[in-house]
Amino acid sequence: MFVVTGATGNVGRELVQVLADAGERVTAVSRQPAPVSPGVRHSQADLADPAGLRTALQGADALFLLVAGEDPQAILDQAKNAGVRRVVLLSSQGAGTRPHIYRHPVAFEEAVRESGLEWTILRPCGFDSNAYAWAESIRTHRTAAAPFAEVGLPTIDPADIAEVAAVVLRQAGHAGRTYELTGPAPITPRERAEAIGAALGAPVRFDEQTRQEARAQMLAFMPEPVVDGTLAILGEPTPEEQKVSPDVELLLGRAPRAFADWAARNVAAFR
Numbered sequence: 001m002f003v004v005t006g007a008t009g010n011v012g013r014e015l016v017q018v019l020a021d022a023g024e025r026v027t028a029v030s031r032q033p034a035p036v037s038p039g040v041r042h043s044q045a046d047l048a049d050p051a052g053l054r055t056a057l058q059g060a061d062a063l064f065l066l067v068a069g070e071d072p073q074a075i076l077d078q079a080k081n082a083g084v085r086r087v088v089l090l091s092s093q094g095a096g097t098r099p100h101i102y103r104h105p106v107a108f109e110e111a112v113r114e115s116g117l118e119w120t121i122l123r124p125c126g127f128d129s130n131a132y133a134w135a136e137s138i139r140t141h142r143t144a145a146a147p148f149a150e151v152g153l154p155t156i157d158p159a160d161i162a163e164v165a166a167v168v169l170r171q172a173g174h175a176g177r178t179y180e181l182t183g184p185a186p187i188t189p190r191e192r193a194e195a196i197g198a199a200l201g202a203p204v205r206f207d208e209q210t211r212q213e214a215r216a217q218m219l220a221f222m223p224e225p226v227v228d229g230t231l232a233i234l235g236e237p238t239p240e241e242q243k244v245s246p247d248v249e250l251l252l253g254r255a256p257r258a259f260a261d262w263a264a265r266n267v268a269a270f271r
Contacts, residue, residue, distance in 0.1 A: 001025040001059050002169055003084070005047060006066040008034045010129045011090060014162035015064060016040060022166070029056045050074035057082035062169050065089050065112070067104055072111035079117065086118040086175070088168050090161070093125040093180065094229060097240050101229035120174045122165060124181040125241065126155045126233075128262040131192055138204055138270045144193040145207040147214040148235045152186030154244045157257040159265075164251050180245040184256045195260045199267040211235065 002019055006012035007028030019026045020037050027041045028034065036042045043056035047069035057063070063084050069075060079087060089112045094102035112119045134144040161181055168174045187195075190206045197204035209217075211231060218227045233241055248256040263270075 001027060002062050002064065003027045003029060003043075003056055003060040004064045005029045006064075006068065006090075007036075007042075008032070009066070010127060010158035011161045011165070012064070012066070014159050015165050018162055018166040019169070022170070024170070027056050027060065029053070047075060050078050053078045054082065057084060060084050062086040062088065064165055064169060065108070067091060067108045072108045073115075076111055076115040076117065080115070084117065086120075086169070087112055087115065088120045088122065088165055090165070091121050091123050093123050093241065094233065096123055096178075096180070097238055098229055098232070101225055101232075118175040120168045120176075121178040122161065122168070122181055123178060124156050124161050125183075126153055127161075128155050128157045128183070128192075128259050129266075130155070131196065131259075131263070132266075132269060134193070134196070135269045138196060138200075141205075142197075142202060143205045143207055144189075144196070145209050145213075146189040146193075147209045147211055147231070148188075149190045149206060149208040150188050151235060151237065152188045152191070153234070153237060153242060154182035154184070154186050155192075155259060156181055156183045156248070157259075157262045159262075160248055160252070160256045164248060167251050179247040179251065181248055182243070182245045182256065184258055185244060186242055187259050192259055192263075195263045196267070196270055198260065199263040200270055 004012050004016050007016050008030045016026055016028045020040050027043050028036050029043050029045050031046045045052045045056050063079050065087055091105040091109055095105040099106045137143050193204045193206040
């Protein structure tokens with residue numbers, strides 16, 4: 001059985017469905033009650049309370065783990081005590097490129113590597129679904145605002161992350177591996193707005209924010225070090241952060257989906 005934490009999130013929701021469609025037994029874990037597909041078990045638990053995972057982990061072979069909570073060791077101890085043999089960690093590209101800033105995912109990676117379990121680490125770059133931040137402004141004004149209008153990054157479709165996670169969970173040969181996950185090509189904020197406009201069949205005006213404007217907006221929902229690290233990646237990415245990784249195609253046997261595909265599938269959020 002597979003336990004999927006963060007089962008209502010952009011990746012977790014897709015992963016639960018992929019595993020269920022493949023006929024696997026799945027326990028979907030989320031902090032709040034959530035509807036699940038027939039045959040999927042739901043367990044309400046919070047990674048901030050590792051002891052509360054005990055019921056969810058009963059009978060599990062493998063765990064899909066988010067970077068959440070403050071005690072990865074306690075989470076992994078619960079997993080081992082329940083008989084879990086493998087863990088797949090959804091970390092972050094920043095754990096590799098800017099570890100001095102992304103200390104939280106780095107701590108989880110270190111705990112996973114030292115856990116004694118078979119482990120695989122996934123390091124995705126920015127998600128295509130971050131464009132949901134524009135949903136209200138596009139619905140009401142057909143505008144999108146972001147800093148660094150012409151800086152391209154190879155953002156990734158969460159559905160591709162979920163499919164990669166399903167492969168790694170279900171197949172042997174991935175123990176001790178760290179996979180860098182990106183989309184197929186760098187795309188700028190302006191180009192993402194244009195792609196949403198194309199999916200809508202109506203133009204979306206792009207307004208470029210200053211760094212200061214973006215920082216003030218982001219501080220409302222993100223810690224200051226993460227805000228500054230994110231702005232650094234968005235505005236002055238390293239060559240590694242702009243590089244397209246071959247790992248999605250290696251694992252899925254196809255190229256990663258383009259942002260335009262994500263926009264077309266999720267266009268209802270912007271109508």
